[in-house]
Amino acid sequence: MKGFFSAEEMGKPDFCDECGLFRTCITPKMSYTGNGNKKTLIIAEAPGEEEDAKGIQLIGQAGQLLRTCLNKLNLDLDQDFWKINSVNCRPPKNRKPTKKELQCCKPNVEKAIEELKPNFIWLMGTVAVDSFFMSMFSGEPSIGKWRRYVIPFHKYNCWVIPMYHPSYINRVKDTKLQMVFENDLQYAVSCLNLERPVEIDYNNKINKLTNFSIIMEELNKVNNNEKPMFFDYETSSLNPYKANQKIWSVSFATSSEEAFAFPLHYPYWDEIELFAIEEMWKTILKNPKILKIAHHLKFEDKWNRTVLNTKTQGWDWCTMTTQHILDDRAGITGLKFQAFTRWGIFDYEKNIQKYISTNETTQNNLDKAPLQELLQYGGLDSLFGFKLWEEQKLEICRKKPLQKGNALFLEGIKALCDVEENGIGADKEYYEQEHNRLTEEIFKIEETLYACPEALIYKQHTGKDINLKSTKELNILLYDLLALTPEKLTDKGKNSVDFESLNLIQTDFTRNLVTYRKYLKTRDTYLAQFKREICPDGRIHPTFNLHFARTFRSSSNDPNLQNIPVRDKEARISCRTGLIPSKGNQIGEVDFSSLEVRIMACYTNDPVLMDYINDKTTDMHRDQAIDILQLPASEITKELRFHTKNSIVFAFFYGSWYKPCAEGFWKNIKGLKTVSGVDIYKHLKSKGLEYYKVADLGIASSFERHLQKIEIKFWEKYKVTKEWTEYQENFYLRHGYVELKTGFRRSGYLKRNQITNTPVQGSAFHCLLWSLIELNKEIKSRNLKSKIVCQIHDSIVLDIVSSEVQEIVKVTREIMTERIRNEWKWITVPLDVEIELAPIDSPWLDKEEYKED
DNA sequence: GACGTGAGCGCG
DNA sequence: AAAGCGCGCTCACGTC
Numbered sequence: 089m090k091g092f093f094s095a096e097e098m099g100k101p102d103f104c105d106e107c108g109l110f111r112t113c114i115t116p117k118m119s120y121t122g123n124g125n126k127k128t129l130i131i132a133e134a135p136g137e138e139e140d141a142k143g144i145q146l147i148g149q150a151g152q153l154l155r156t157c158l159n160k161l162n163l164d165l166d167q168d169f170w171k172i173n174s175v176n177c178r179p180p181k182n183r184k185p186t187k188k189e190l191q192c193c194k195p196n197v198e199k200a201i202e203e204l205k206p207n208f209i210w211l212m213g214t215v216a217v218d219s220f221f222m223s224m225f226s227g228e229p230s231i232g233k234w235r236r237y238v239i240p241f242h243k244y245n246c247w248v249i250p251m252y253h254p255s256y257i258n259r260v261k262d263t264k265l266q267m268v269f270e271n272d273l274q275y276a277v278s279c280l281n282l283e284r285p286v287e288i289d290y291n292n293k294i295n296k297l298t299n300f301s302i303i304m305e306e307l308n309k310v311n312n313n314e315k316p317m318f319f320d321y322e323t324s325s326l327n328p329y330k331a332n333q334k335i336w337s338v339s340f341a342t343s344s345e346e347a348f349a350f351p352l353h354y355p356y357w358d359e360i361e362l363f364a365i366e367e368m369w370k371t372i373l374k375n376p377k378i379l380k381i382a383h384h385l386k387f388e389d390k391w392n393r394t395v396l397n398t399k400t401q402g403w404d405w406c407t408m409t410t411q412h413i414l415d416d417r418a419g420i421t422g423l424k425f426q427a428f429t430r431w432g433i434f435d436y437e438k439n440i441q442k443y444i445s446t447n448e449t450t451q452n453n454l455d456k457a458p459l460q461e462l463l464q465y466g467g468l469d470s471l472f473g474f475k476l477w478e479e480q481k482l483e484i485c486r487k488k489p490l491q492k493g494n495a496l497f498l499e500g501i502k503a504l505c506d507v508e509e510n511g512i513g514a515d516k517e518y519y520e521q522e523h524n525r526l527t528e529e530i531f532k533i534e535e536t537l538y539a540c541p542e543a544l545i546y547k548q549h550t551g552k553d554i555n556l557k558s559t560k561e562l563n564i565l566l567y568d569l570l571a572l573t574p575e576k577l578t579d580k581g582k583n584s585v586d587f588e589s590l591n592l593i594q595t596d597f598t599r600n601l602v603t604y605r606k607y608l609k610t611r612d613t614y615l616a617q618f619k620r621e622i623c624p625d626g627r628i629h630p631t632f633n634l635h636f637a638r639t640f641r642s643s644s645n646d647p648n649l650q651n652i653p654v655r656d657k658e659a660r661i662s663c664r665t666g667l668i669p670s671k672g673n674q675i676g677e678v679d680f681s682s683l684e685v686r687i688m689a690c691y692t693n694d695p696v697l698m699d700y701i702n703d704k705t706t707d708m709h710r711d712q713a714i715d716i717l718q719l720p721a722s723e724i725t726k727e728l729r730f731h732t733k734n735s736i737v738f739a740f741f742y743g744s745w746y747k748p749c750a751e752g753f754w755k756n757i758k759g760l761k762t763v764s765g766v767d768i769y770k771h772l773k774s775k776g777l778e779y780y781k782v783a784d785l786g787i788a789s790s791f792e793r794h795l796q797k798i799e800i801k802f803w804e805k806y807k808v809t810k811e812w813t814e815y816q817e818n819f820y821l822r823h824g825y826v827e828l829k830t831g832f833r834r835s836g837y838l839k840r841n842q843i844t845n846t847p848v849q850g851s852a853f854h855c856l857l858w859s860l861i862e863l864n865k866e867i868k869s870r871n872l873k874s875k876i877v878c879q880i881h882d883s884i885v886l887d888i889v890s891s892e893v894q895e896i897v898k899v900t901r902e903i904m905t906e907r908i909r910n911e912w913k914w915i916t917v918p919l920d921v922e923i924e925l926a927p928i929d930s931p932w933l934d935k936e937e938y939k940e941d
Numbered sequence: 942g943a944c945g946t947g948a949g950c951g952c953g
Numbered sequence: 954a955a956a957g958c959g960c961g962c963t964c965a966c967g968t969c
Contacts (some may be wrong), residue, residue: 125960167955187968187969206954225954230944237969278968335967369950385949503944550953555965557963557964557965558964558965558966559944559947559948559949559964560948560965560966561965578947578948578949579945579947579948580947580948582947584948585946585949586947586949586950587949587950605949605950606950608963608964609949609951609962610951611949612962612963613951613961613962613963614951614962616963617962617963636960636961637960638959639958639960641959641960642953642960642962643959643961644961645960645961645962646961647952648960648961648962649952650949650951650952650953650960650961651952651960651961652951652952653949653951653952654951654952655951655952656951659951663951667956683953684953687954738950738957738958739956739957740957741957742957742958743955743956743957743958743959744955745954745955745956747955747956747957748955748956748957749957750955751956752956836961839958840955841957841958842958842959843956843957844957845958846958846959848958849953849958849959852953852957853953853959859966880952881951881953881959881960885953885954933954
């Protein structure tokens with residue numbers, strides 16, 4: 089059946105003129121086709137060659153895949169659906185439609201929707217999503233983020249279900265992706281019996297309180313009723329530790345029927361009124377019988393501690409953290425995104441957005457926003473937060489294994505909130521001086537670089553000085569003007585100018601450029617950041633997040649304390665000299681030794697791996713180095729072992745293979761010597777092992793062939809680990825997710841390495857998190873004055889009172905090696921820690937191995 | 942001017 | 954067959 093519109097009627101002619109695609113295709117302005125028995129409209133991308141030739145959507149290869157999959161579900165693409173494209177004329181050579189073309193064709197799609205009034209709209213692929221939600225969301229068109237949502241779309245009174253485009257499945261050819269696609273399709277089909285969505289007006293459910301006695305009355309009710317309460321602040325910035333911060337307004341909800349909002353530090357009250365309201369609100373916060381819920385618990389808790397000087401009691405749930413546990417995808421935890429995908433609510437922040445500044449000023453302008461709008465916005469946040477909590481409780485109930493993870497992370501964010509409050513001491517004066525010093529160094533190197541012949545050549549050809557920070561201009565210089573051969577490509581296939589590439593060139597220019605980059609990185613990424621983040625109390629208060637990492641690890645930002653240089657000596661000194669203990673204290677760091685390998689052993693139960701871990705006289709990396717380097721154990725230096733471990737053993741475990749490993753390892757051992765001082769390349773040569781690359785001839789060097797044999801032996805040795813990776817992949821194919829022993833699941837399209845890496849990386853961090861929670865409790869209950877100041881995936885950093893060092897070390901070791909194994913029986917190998925300590929009043933830089941007596 | 946992306950690089 | 958995984962920050966650059 090043909091659609092309603094004839095070619096002439098499709099869209100406004102001026103839009104089509106502007107787009108122009110209709111001039112170059114066989115079937116211009118293709119109307120929708122199909123019978124739509126299931127009242128479902130499929131919106132795809134654009135006609136391909138076959139579609140264009142026959143005037144029917146989805147009949148090419150991709151369409152056939154969709155047809156087959158639907159047939160398996162007893163559906164017929166032509167009978168049960170209507171089909172239309174986001175762009176309805178074929179773009180030449182099937183290229184991706186441009187934004188303009190999508191815009192021009194949108195009215196055609198909308199017309200079809202208005203005519204057909206579908207119950208369901210399936211959006212196939214990124215382009216369809218991007219086009220459909222055009223101007224509703226800035227950017228983020230990634231389909232991975234949108235798939236698996238069934239969105240009530242009130243404008244068209246229907247449900248919108250985004251999915252992968254079948255052509256993507258065809259192109260990638262991966263059974264795992266195919267599985268995800270078919271599951272999604274099945275899910276979408278299972279929704280076909282839904283009634284049309286019901287739109288609810290939430291705007292009239294907000295009580296904006298601006299009368300003093302009414303506020304006091306409502307707060308009194310909350311305090312007396314003692315029902316679970318969601319609350320939310322609008323504040324003057326994201327960081328309450330910065331100077332002069334305010335909580336402009338407060339909102340809360342104790343049911344999904346109504347929410348309340350009132351001004352706090354928003355300029356409105358006189359002193360006496362404000363005092364009374366603050367005290368009443370604090371009473372509620374301190375009432376442990378009132379369970380507290382927030383979307384980003386840590387945020388509200390921090391503001392209570394600092395601005396209201398109040399420790400919140402009764403924290404029960406963080407809807408943002410739980411959302412991450414329910415669905416680990418990036419960019420979905422925001423309340424706005426949840427409100428849209430769950431209830432079709434959209435754009436309720438639009439009146440307030442312009443007052444929330446995004447730049448670096450320490451305060452936003454929310455105090456200049458009209459009070460009624462501010463309160464309306466805040467109230468809606470609380471209402472939606474409460475609704476979200478209600479739905480999440482049910483979802484977590486249905487997914488029992490996740491309750492463990494949810495509980496761990498709730499305790500985790502509370503403990504990390506303490507860590508953030510503690511902050512780490514920072515020497516502002518030092519960072520300013522060091523920043524200036526590096527600026528001078530950078531200036532000198534710049535002068536040297538501009539005097540190099542390379543820079544002059546660039547100027548001759550282009551008429552301007554080269555921007556040494558520009559990868560694009562460096563690319564032109566090195567591979568165009570100087571005609572050097574690129575050895576490495578970037579992810580997107582361009583010639584790389586990174587360290588590795590520059591290092592191969594070995595001229596004065598590239599050597600200086602490498603140093604120049606290092607200094608810039610040190611100054612601009614670290615020193616500048618530290619300078620900016622030092623608060624009036626002389627400390628840096630970073631954030632530690634549990635709602636980002638897809639493996640359920642943590643992350644850190646503002647500043648990120650988890651990536652401060654340590655391997656490069658010069659950068660390490662520059663950055664770490666200014667991170668200091670409180671007066672009279674010592675910085676200590678406790679690391680889990682080889683944590684990920686141990687956790688991997690817990691997952692795989694590989695006896696060979698477990699033997700290595702259990703028997704401290706053996707060393708898996710040393711044994712591997714013996715084989716690879718053809719050296720006796722006595723000739724293997726620390727460095728040689730180190731590179732074997734990192735470039736080969738770990739790489740193999742995480743899914744790499746001999747070819748890239750041979751290349752990487754060979755580069756990394758350059759210049760190293762054996763214990764008796766023989767150059768390692770020379771030694772390997774004497775064993776007939778050499779590495780070279782012959783472009784495109786497919787000739788493997790002797791070292792590469794050697795490593796190929798090593799790899800075969802490696803997997804014979806660790807065959808149980810190998811079997812486990814296969815089991816994991818199978819489990820994922822059957823269930824659509826991978827499961828962690830610590831109460832988490834990761835779903836969506838995962839590559840092979842992600843399937844094996846996620847449980848190991850995640851659960852390893854959970855060991856650290858559990859230990860941190862325990863240690864934090866212990867410090868409090870023993871009334872110790874030492875503080876946890878940072879956490880880096882498998883280590884805890886402390887600001888330790890000198891007289892407490894022994895006690896802290898003892899209890900930390902006990903927690904991390906003994907108590908944790910009592911708590912988690914799945915840890916079937918011993919855990920071990922390494923402890924480092926810096927002298928009194930010395931920076932983190934000076935940490936040294938700590939020997940217990 | 943705001944925003945997103947790519948390249949590069951720091952850590953576990 | 955296959956080119957470890959996970960993050961955050963900065964700059965350049967293109968787009969609207």
